[in-house]
Amino acid sequence: MSSESSDWRKIFQNELIEGAIVLAGGKKIGQISELILSSYKILLLDYEKMLSNERVGTMKANHVLGGYKATEYLIQRGHHRILHITGEIKRKISIQRARGYLECLGHYGIETHEILYSQFDQEKAYCTLRDYIKEKKGFYFTAIFAGNDYIALGVMKALQEHHLKVPEDVSIIAYDNMDLCKYTTPKITSVDHLGENIAKKALLSLIDIIHGKKGGEEETEILIRERESVATRK
Numbered sequence: 001m002s003s004e005s006s007d008w009r010k011i012f013q014n015e016l017i018e019g020a021i022v023l024a025g026g027k028k029i030g031q032i033s034e035l036i037l038s039s040y041k042i043l044l045l046d047y048e049k050m051l052s053n054e055r056v057g058t059m060k061a062n063h064v065l066g067g068y069k070a071t072e073y074l075i076q077r078g079h080h081r082i083l084h085i086t087g088e089i090k091r092k093i094s095i096q097r098a099r100g101y102l103e104c105l106g107h108y109g110i111e112t113h114e115i116l117y118s119q120f121d122q123e124k125a126y127c128t129l130r131d132y133i134k135e136k137k138g139f140y141f142t143a144i145f146a147g148n149d150y151i152a153l154g155v156m157k158a159l160q161e162h163h164l165k166v167p168e169d170v171s172i173i174a175y176d177n178m179d180l181c182k183y184t185t186p187k188i189t190s191v192d193h194l195g196e197n198i199a200k201k202a203l204l205s206l207i208d209i210i211h212g213k214k215g216g217e218e219e220t221e222i223l224i225r226e227r228e229s230v231a232t233r234k
Contacts (some may be wrong), residue, residue: 019210021045021202043206043215045194048092057205057215061193063093066222067100070145070173070191072108073224078233079143079171080110085129085155086147087120097147097175120147125154133162142233143171149178152188152229167231177225186228195221 020040024032024047035042036056043057067084074082084101087094098115105113118128125146133139139162146152152174156166164170166186174181177192198220209215 019043019206021206024048041206041209041215043202043209045198045202054214055209057209057218059198059202059205059218059220061220061222063096063193064100064103066175066191066193067097067145068104068107069100069222069224070097070175071101071104073173073189074143074145074171074230075104075108075110077171077230081112081141082110082143082145083114083116083141084145084147085116085118085125085151087118087151089117091120094147101145114141118147118151120150122150122154122157125151126157127154129155129158130161133158139164139170141170143173143230146172146174148176149174149181149188149190152190153180153184156184167229171230173224173230181225181227184229188229189227190225192223192225193220195223 019042021043022032022035022045024044032044032047036044039055041055043059045059047058047060071082071084082101082105084098086098089095094117101115102113105111116128116132118125139159144152144155146155152172155172159166159170166172172188174188174190175193177190177194181188181190201218201220205218
């Protein structure tokens with residue numbers, strides 16, 4: 001549904017609508033907060049904050065686990081020098097995904113690590129990696145765990161400018177599994193944090209709330225969508 005509060009109010013004026021599923025990722029916090037405080041029954045997908053509202057349910061991902069699985073995917077394909085480029089350092093999802101990255105490296109006994117905090121934005125990520133490579137006078141890592149798909153796009157551009165090929169020279173795994181991952185060259189391997197059959201699961205949860213069940217918190221499935229951006233090192 002639209003992020004504009006006037007739009008969602010108009011939607012709920014339709015008496016046939018008893019509830020709504022809202023994809024919270026990317027929406028402004030104030031707009032979501034206003035919706036939560038309304039009298040409407042809703043299910044929020046990918047909402048970062050904790051809730052205590054009987055009319056509102058949430059389905060969210062374990063982003064620590066997602067970061068762990070992304071890193072493990074690279075390790076299992078022979079990569080031990082893995083750079084993590086993520087979003088703003090104060091964002092909860094940035095912290096969680098970075099934590100998963102560090103926990104996985106620790107579990108496998110890999111000491112080499114580095115985290116670059118940027119923004120969840122293609123151009124910002126491009127500038128961050130471009131400047132990093134210039135400062136270091138080269139690139140030491142064999143793989144990058146990008147904090148989201150937009151970051152992966154920026155990273156690919158920066159690598160290309162420094163004559164580094166994906167995945168031949170540097171492998172990339174991203175996060176969010178947006179449709180754009182299917183249309184890049186190479187196609188991007190990405191973490192799908194909403195998992196299988198999310199629409200059906202969300203609908204069933206919303207129906208429960210509409211029928212009087214208290215809104216709660218459910219965890220989504222974490223999957224890796226394999227494509228072409230990760231190579232196995234021999």
